[in-house]
Amino acid sequence: MVRMEVKLAFPQDRPPLSIISAAKIAGVSVIIDPTLASGSVPTLHFSSGNFIHGVNTILRYIARAASVSSFYGQDDIQAAQIDQWLEYAPLILSGSEFEAACSFLDGYLATRTFLVGYGLSIADIVVWSNLTGTGQRWESLRRSKKYQSLVRWFNSVAAGYGDALDEVTSAYVGKRGIGKSPAPSLKEKMPGLKENTSGHEIDLPGAKVGEVCVRFAPEPSGYLHIGHAKAALLNKYFAERYKGRLIVRFDDTNPSKESNEFVENVLKDIETLGVKYDVVTYTSDYFPKLMEMAESLIKQGKAYIDDTPKEQMRSERMDGVESKRRNSTVEENLSLWKEMVNGTRRGTQCCVRGKLDMQDPNKSLRDPVYYRCNPDPHHRVGSKYKVYPTYDFACPFVDALEGVTHALRSSEYHDRNAQYYRILQDMGLRRVEIYEFSRLNMVYTVLSKRKLLWFVQNKMVEDWTDARFPTVQGIVRRGLKIEALIQFILEQGASKNLNLMEWDKLWTINKKIVDPICGRHTAVLKEKCVLLTLANGPEEPFVRILPRHKKYEGAGKKATTFANRIWLEYADASVISVGEEVTLMDWGNAIIREIKTDNGTITQLVGELHLEGSVKMTKLKLTWLSDIEDLVSLSLVDFDYLINKKKARNHVLSSCW
Numbered sequence: 001m002v003r004m005e006v007k008l009a010f011p012q013d014r015p016p017l018s019i020i021s022a023a024k025i026a027g028v029s030v031i032i033d034p035t036l037a038s039g040s041v042p043t044l045h046f047s048s049g050n051f052i053h054g055v056n057t058i059l060r061y062i063a064r065a066a067s068v069s070s071f072y073g074q075d076d077i078q079a080a081q082i083d084q085w086l087e088y089a090p091l092i093l094s095g096s097e098f099e100a101a102c103s104f105l106d107g108y109l110a111t112r113t114f115l116v117g118y119g120l121s122i123a124d125i126v127v128w129s130n131l132t133g134t135g136q137r138w139e140s141l142r143r144s145k146k147y148q149s150l151v152r153w154f155n156s157v158a159a160g161y162g163d164a165l166d167e168v169t170s171a172y173v174g175k176r177g178i179g180k181s182p183a184p185s186l187k188e189k190m191p192g193l194k195e196n197t198s199g200h201e202i203d204l205p206g207a208k209v210g211e212v213c214v215r216f217a218p219e220p221s222g223y224l225h226i227g228h229a230k231a232a233l234l235n236k237y238f239a240e241r242y243k244g245r246l247i248v249r250f251d252d253t254n255p256s257k258e259s260n261e262f263v264e265n266v267l268k269d270i271e272t273l274g275v276k277y278d279v280v281t282y283t284s285d286y287f288p289k290l291m292e293m294a295e296s297l298i299k300q301g302k303a304y305i306d307d308t309p310k311e312q313m314r315s316e317r318m319d320g321v322e323s324k325r326r327n328s329t330v331e332e333n334l335s336l337w338k339e340m341v342n343g344t345r346r347g348t349q350c351c352v353r354g355k356l357d358m359q360d361p362n363k364s365l366r367d368p369v370y371y372r373c374n375p376d377p378h379h380r381v382g383s384k385y386k387v388y389p390t391y392d393f394a395c396p397f398v399d400a401l402e403g404v405t406h407a408l409r410s411s412e413y414h415d416r417n418a419q420y421y422r423i424l425q426d427m428g429l430r431r432v433e434i435y436e437f438s439r440l441n442m443v444y445t446v447l448s449k450r451k452l453l454w455f456v457q458n459k460m461v462e463d464w465t466d467a468r469f470p471t472v473q474g475i476v477r478r479g480l481k482i483e484a485l486i487q488f489i490l491e492q493g494a495s496k497n498l499n500l501m502e503w504d505k506l507w508t509i510n511k512k513i514v515d516p517i518c519g520r521h522t523a524v525l526k527e528k529c530v531l532l533t534l535a536n537g538p539e540e541p542f543v544r545i546l547p548r549h550k551k552y553e554g555a556g557k558k559a560t561t562f563a564n565r566i567w568l569e570y571a572d573a574s575v576i577s578v579g580e581e582v583t584l585m586d587w588g589n590a591i592i593r594e595i596k597t598d599n600g601t602i603t604q605l606v607g608e609l610h611l612e613g614s615v616k617m618t619k620l621k622l623t624w625l626s627d628i629e630d631l632v633s634l635s636l637v638d639f640d641y642l643i644n645k646k647k648a649r650n651h652v653l654s655s656c657w
Helices: 017-026 055-065 076-092 095-111 122-132 136-144 148-160 162-172 193-201 226-241 260-272 283-299 310-319 330-342 391-401 411-427 449-457 472-478 482-492 503-514
Strands: 006-011 030-036 043-046 051-053 213-216 245-250 279-282 303-306 351-354 369-373 387-389 406-410 433-437 440-442 499-501 530-534 542-547 557-562 565-568 581-584 588-598 601-609
Touching (some): 017 055, 076 122, 095 136, 095 148, 122 148, 226 260, 226 433, 226 440, 226 472, 245 260, 260 472, 283 369, 283 391, 406 411, 472 482, 530 588
Parallel strands (some): 213 245, 406 433
Antiparallel strands (some): 530 565, 581 588
């Protein structure tokens, strides 16, 4: 990376300690200029003429330019965690929340060497600087030995980078803490401390570093949606946190709904999410062993064959009524099991049920179905099998065989946890710990793949990648950055609280990521646009090369044509008065001399350039396009919700339009 000369300007009474410290440690050379007016925002000026504003924006630039490899994290999730610390640390380490924040940090650092990941990051520097910046207030707590884990971490950072940090603190920090880093604007809504950190403070029960194995187990019956993304990223997070393994397993036990197309696109979505896994497996790999287990349970009297009609079976389970087949002999059950395996007419009338407890208040334990017949060919094994295990039967079995230590499941499965453990017990397999997190629910959105498939099959959407769809491919196609999705999900963490989330929150996060780097282009609504003729404008059009983003050089350049005839939007033209001076963006001022109308509709404006005029004195700042042949026509599409029910859980889809 080419290093440019940079100058850091800030008010003398508010030196940005975190920025100065970070630059020292990162090896980013900056010229200090403490001449800004009091209350001004720190600004980093580049020799190229570009500049960036704000504490966190400058810190992110330094983190990216740093010679320290871990300064902005090792992956997208760590980068998102670091962003959280940048936003919240200056707030929680100030005022009345100072001691509460120290207590929280002490607990957080009890089992950690660094705030994020396994190396020093910009997050450590921000928190360290804010503590140091309080002066005597922190030093008193430090000497009291009240927060030993926090003090250990603080001393470790100071010892590792003593020369650089000592130079900064001696220059800017006194007993009163005059060098405390300025906090970000409080105009932005900041989530509470408890909400922000909950996802990272909940440990997996019984987890040991290096011994954890988790699995992400989607069914290949559709594309991944935002709810699946939460499950995938949480599994990734815990696998990395405990230096364990992550298995991607396709739960392909229903050949009627599954296909290779879905498998391929789920893997594509997982890659898009940045989820690194150790191995991909399929439940179908275990079909022979699953059938052996089912037969073994039948022989042990722990399962039986039932031919009760489906609706009657559902009613009996609800009422706690035992099936007439529940006490059939092992021989009778094995005979019918053989009929099922062969896919005979008699076999297709039957299913395998576990013999658990028909009187249990938890209805999931009332003899659940383990196996059922299905004549449809399987997308991987063809027509080899006529019987397929249910998810409830296959999941605990395969979890145990694959060495899964912790099964992360959304809280919608809570009532089935007892069933999961009971089935493992009957199978004689080791215990797998279940860890619950809340299901992600979004307003005006259904996240059931069955219901999403209805939209696709009824041509209500283009396909699974429709920009109005909550699928990963749909929201990415709409313009979402994966970093925003990761940050959105991490802010919720592994909480078990059920929330109905607003899409606006996700798009707000996305805008904060995109806005600082996204190129700017000018467009004028074609309908009723108004021509402005500049009497003293250029005789021949000329072109200037302008930056696509005035504050971000990386956005590149654009060619802008200047001419004596330019187009304005009608809405802008309608508020201009004769004799008014306006500013033409990226050009200068102009004075409107004449407004031509036809039956009350503005048809044309006439004016003259007044480039020596002050842009600070004008009320209207207008976007414009020159009247040239090279203008490009484009359509802007504004996507609305697919359904008009904010909470569409139990509504019939056809009534939601």
